[in-house]
Amino acid sequence: MKLKSILTALDSSVESQAGLRAAAELAGRTGAVLKSLYIEDENWFHATKTSIVRHINRHTGETIIVDEQEITRQSRALKSRLADQVDRVCNEFNVRSIYNSARGEIDFELKQASEDADLVVIGRRGTSFHTKDELGSTALYLAEKCTTPILMWSAYRNWPSMIFGITGDSETGAEIEQWVSMLSDLLSKDARMVMAGEWSETASDEKTVSAGEQILQHSFPWQTLEEPEDVYQWSGRGLIVVHRKDRLFKTIDLKKFMIKMYNPILLI
Amino acid sequence: MANDHVNSKVETVAKDQLFRKCDLSSLKFSTTDDLTDPEESLIGQDRALSSADFGIQMEGEGYNVFALGPEETDKRDLLERMINRQVAEYEPSPDWCYVCNYADEQKPKAIKLPSGKAVRFRQLMHELASDLPNALTSTFESEEYQNQRQAIEEEAKEEEQKTFRELQKKAEKKGLALMSSPSGFTIAPVKEGKVMKEKEVNELPEDERNRLEEEVMNFQKELSEALHRLPGKQRQYREKRQQLDKEVATYAVNDLIKKVEAEFGEFEAVQEYIKQTQEDIVNHVNRIMNPGGQNPMQQAMQQMGGGMPERDTSDPKNDPVLWRYTVNIVVDNSKKTGAPVIYEDNPTYTNLIGRIEHVTSQMGAMTTDFTHVKPGALHQANGGYLLIDAFRILTKPYAWDGLKRALQGKKLKIESPGEMYGLFSTKTLEPDPIDLDVKIILFGDRMLYYLLCQYDQDFNNLFKVEVDFEDVIPWDDQNQELYARLIARMARKAKLKPLDKSGVERVIEHAARLAHDSQKVTAEIRKIEDLLRESDYWSRKNGNQVIKRPDVDRAIQHQHYRSGRLKDRVQEEIKRKNVFIDTEGRKTGQVNGLSVLSIGNTVFGRPTRITARVQLGRGEVSNIEREVEMSGPIHSKGVLILSSFLGARYALQTPLSISASLVFEQSYSGVDGDSASSTELYALLSAIAEIPLKQSIAVTGSVNQHGTVQPIGGVNEKVEGFFDICAYRGLTGEQGVLIPTANVKNLMLKDELVEAVEKGQFNIYPVDHIDQGMELLTDMKMGEKTDSGTYPDDTINARVYEALNRYASIRQKFTALPNGSSK
Incomplete structure (x- = not known):
């Protein structure tokens, strides 16, 4: 398994900056190219042309006048500032970098860009609020609409000391273990596999067969859970690796899982 | 009135009075290797030794010592050894160090510790500082901290987002969207998840459009209120985070702090410092872990991403943050026993008081901190003794004032001279002043001491102990033996060849010549040391195993030769008769004087x-030198004495009616001293009486109003100066020098002169009175005053008396009024 390119989405939020650093560090350790994408939300520009729209100063709460020219100017300034940050972080981790911008619908543009990447890193808790009100909506959108692995990075955290692979079946379990193994090696962290749910009692033998020799070499400690809901005991602990198509998410809701587990989550 | 001296015949000085031979036959030794060292390096300095002993031990304000005397007496060596003997009994002085004053970095704190403790204190603080980033980082990276922190962040975020989520939900229900854009927040009507375009808005029924417009307005108010509430809430969570950080940091550094506390907690100042250090660490956790992250965003990034740059904390002093926790030792007495004894050979202001060094930052600005506080000699000597050369400190700008200020205030405050004099107002460090308890030993020559006493009002209060070293010491049997042992010690110390008895004798004889006295020897032992070294040189050159009299003679001769160019040129001018000096015949009103x-x-x-x-x-009696301002006051005084002598002896009944002038012929530089006053009197009497004087005899000696000849200085050089000219022109047996009898004891003449006197080729006449000198110079009797007030015929006095009377008569005649009376 080799990462050739890592995509991260940028905006002015602290979460996005944290995601950038995490992505850059991973790129630095794997030799992947870091692709940074800044998306100008089409809605910003629509809003400038609508008479009944109000623009509010973020700090004072006062009404301000924003026309298309102004939003273009502000967006260009933000884009330039983010480019500087990307340069700085990439220099720090000695990473090759490509910085792009796009204009359109955020989720869509990000999905399009993710198709050329081996991994997408986004800051958890969303970039900001936009038309959708749910927390982590972009991540959820990507989880549902694209197939590229997504690392949802939590701000204010360092790399956790442990990596947990959580699985409910053997096929996805093997893929999860590969990622766990790679991250464990890259980041020099301890790792553990967790078999969740009733299925796990019979799955351990199957896992060994499907995982293959390469996986066996790592032979992480395995742990089984009686109930799938028990996975929440790892909330806030370690980096969690899960699979979109895992049987686990037939028992528990993926969206609920992502909201409740505020750890960094790698969704493959 | 009978004068004994008129009738006494002047005999030439006896051979044994011309040069005192040193005789060490009673001292049993073959070479100086057989002689033991004297107890002190100086002999015959009882007063100085006693004063020094008192000064070294006497406690109290102002009992500092000034050792005065010639430079060559080696005062410093003696005092240093005396002090070292004394301080061995004293407790070692405390250590001093400077640490960061966290409350005000411009004012570093001074900490006093028992001797030898400062190094350990620095080591412990160094370890603490080195371990600090790791200890904090590992604690702050721990899962427990991360979770607690995350919980607070999540709580804060949740609350913030909850507010906006609710606003968003409200907005959604009203057909609006709340967006964040680079310009701020935007409230816009939406349709199917997208912001409505103007065309779509315009297509809305008017009621609906008005409703939306009103909703937007109302929503804007709600949003404004929510935004106003945000900073307060953010502050609450920030405080929560800070509290958590403080608790975690306190826990993280606890072990490191306790380690220092365990060893140094007993010292109040250190305890206080440790407490403040802990508080400072807790308050600067982020800076300690991320020294480069000045930008809040960078700091946040570093915190989040764990991407801290490589950092070497093994030398905390050079770390941009950890330097605060290092210790700058300014006084370390760990390797000393007893109180410190320091000699500062370059007593500049900064070398004495200390200095604050500055370093240039990357931006070119000059910066400094407590680690750049450098101690001065006063710091090093605190609790002990500091030896300083008085001349050197007085010639170094501001140093003397700085020293006095420190002694008067009993505090050692490091500040630049510019600050001390209020010349510069540039902000710099103000380290805590250190208590000063030091005894200063100044040494210098006498003139300097007396000038300081005279002109420096503080001096007498600050330097109450005068240690006055003798220039010369008596040449008696006891001192002779000690001197021989001193020579032996000097030869051994300088690793020279030993001297045999003849060599030692010659050195002692030369010591007497240096003392200008046959009854004393010089105390300027450095000159003797030089002579020994040079004698050793010539001895080696001659292939001798020991230094003998000829080697010492050679060394003395070569010293004279090396410095004799000027003397040779002066004598050459006389020999070539460019400078007129007669050594035979007789001349009226002319005599050979002798100067040095x-x-x-x-x-x-x-x-x-x-x-x-x-x-x-x-x-x-006019002094031509004085008229042209070429003579000093002492010389002028001598000339005035001549008038007095003439008046008292010859003009008791008639006015002194002459005008006499005196001059040093072919003298083109200044003249001072009264040693030529007898000479001038001889010339004057000769001129008045018109009696020629012998030119083969030169004269020296001062004279008082009664005609008594008084001693002068430099008698040996003066006699030898005239002898050299006579020897060059050929000794006749008539030639000689008149010297004051009181100077006979000063004679230590060179061998060839002594030999010439022995052979009757040259004469040295000791005279007590001017009358004896006149008789020798004229071969006439002086003549004793008779009861009638006159002098016998054909005597010098009679001739002078008559001449003066003649001048008086002429004057009377010229000043007589037409009616016969006089003015």
């Missing part, structure tokens, strides 16, 4: 022709 020239290391005698002329006048 002292330039650099050269001291030699030079004959000078002194002449007198007399004319009718009102009793003035």
